[in-house]
Amino acid sequence: MTPYDKLESKLSWVYLINLIFYIIPLFTVRFELWQYISMAAALLLFLFCYFWAYRCSRSAMYWPIAGIVVIAALITPVNPGSIAMFAYAGFFIGYACRLPRYVLLMALLIALLVLLYLLLDIKWNLFLVMGVPIVLGVSLLGRAEQAKLRHRLAELQSEDEIKQLATMVERERIARDLHDILGHTLSSIILKADLAHKLLAHQQPDAAQQQLTELSQIARDALSQVRQSVSGYKHQGLSAEVTKLLSRLRDAGFQAVFTGEIPQLDPRRETALILALTEDQAMIRTALPGKRAGCSTRLYS
Known part of the structure; x- marks a missing residue:
């Protein structure tokens, strides 16, 4: 049972x-002692059912609800002010029942009031007119x-659906980002490892050591990038990433x-651009030393 499945007390x-x-009527009508006792007992029983x-x-x-109706019906011959108890029963019927059952139970409740008025010698002439x-x-x-309750439940359901959708989107983002990050990185690691193996086979340990060192750095960078992706890209900003590149x-x-100048972007676009720069860095690391010298490049904002 949810907190919204019951009335606010x-x-x-x-x-x-x-x-x-x-x-x-307790103060305006003279009753016998047993009548006072019965009315007090009815009131206590009503309060129990009410709460x-x-x-x-x-x-x-x-x-x-059934308890309130029975108590009110039994005390009506003594105190027609029991119409107040019937009113509480009507409130709980309206709150608890769907429309078809509400109409049926309210019709039965009104019929009971009419029956009591016709069968009993009720001193209060306005019992039906006001009641x-x-x-x-x-x-x-x-x-x-009840309508207020349904609105609250709909809001809760909508919030749950939004949270689930946000979770799915976040998972897809992480999966996509990990694919983008690790795709080039793993390719770089494979190339570096193969190159180191060939250099060792050709008796070039120094060059092989250089490749292994770069391979280790690539792995560390990949680990850092994966952590950033999972934690929501806690990067230093676009300017820092451009400087690093x-x-x-x-x-x-x-x-x-x-x-040019570094543009001011919203966090989502900035993260996407930083990811693209990260891929560029991974591609640069795969370049062979012999192919780097004498090359030039220019970045534009």
């Missing part, structure tokens, strides 16, 4: 003010509470020059 005591119809209804789910609310509109009106308040181009033997 913060103001449940305040709503008991409607019992004024039941309490007024029971507040604390149970909609599907289990029929039991306290029926009160019961129906309060039941509509219960319908309004220029530095690596120059270290590789290129004459790299940047022309």
Whole structure:
């Protein structure tokens, strides 16, 4: 049972003010002692069912509703102010029931009021004239509470769907980014490893050592990039990445020059551009030393 599957009970005591119809006759009419005792007992039993209804789910609310109706019907011959109890029953019916069952139960409740009025010698002539509109009106308040509940549940469901969709999008982003990052990186590692193996076969340990050193750096860079991707790209910004790319181009033997200004982009586009620059760095690292010298490149914003 969700928190929204039951009534909010913060103001449940305040709503008991409607019992004024039941309490007024206690001070305006003279009763026998047994009648006072029976009315007090009925009031206590009603309060039990009332708070029971507040604390149970909609599907289990029929039991306290039935209890309220029985108590109100039994005390009506003594105190016609029991119409207030019938009103509470109408409220809980409006809150707990779907429209077809609501119409059926409210029709039965009104029929019960008419039957009580016809069979009992009720001293209050306005028992039906005032009672029926009160019961129906309060039941509509219960319908309004049910509509409020449905709106809240719809909001919760919408929030859950948004969270699930965001999770799926994030997973797809991470998978796509990992593919982009590791695609070139793994190719670089394979090329470096093959090259080192061939250099060792040709008795060139120094050159092979250089390739293994670069291979180790590529692996470390790949690990760092994977961590950035999974954690949401905690990069240093586009300017830092461009500077890093220029530095690596120059270290590789290129004459790299940047022309223009670094544009201000939103985080999503900036991350995509940084990822593209990362791929460029991976491709640069795969270049052979003999092919780097004498090359030049120019970057434009």
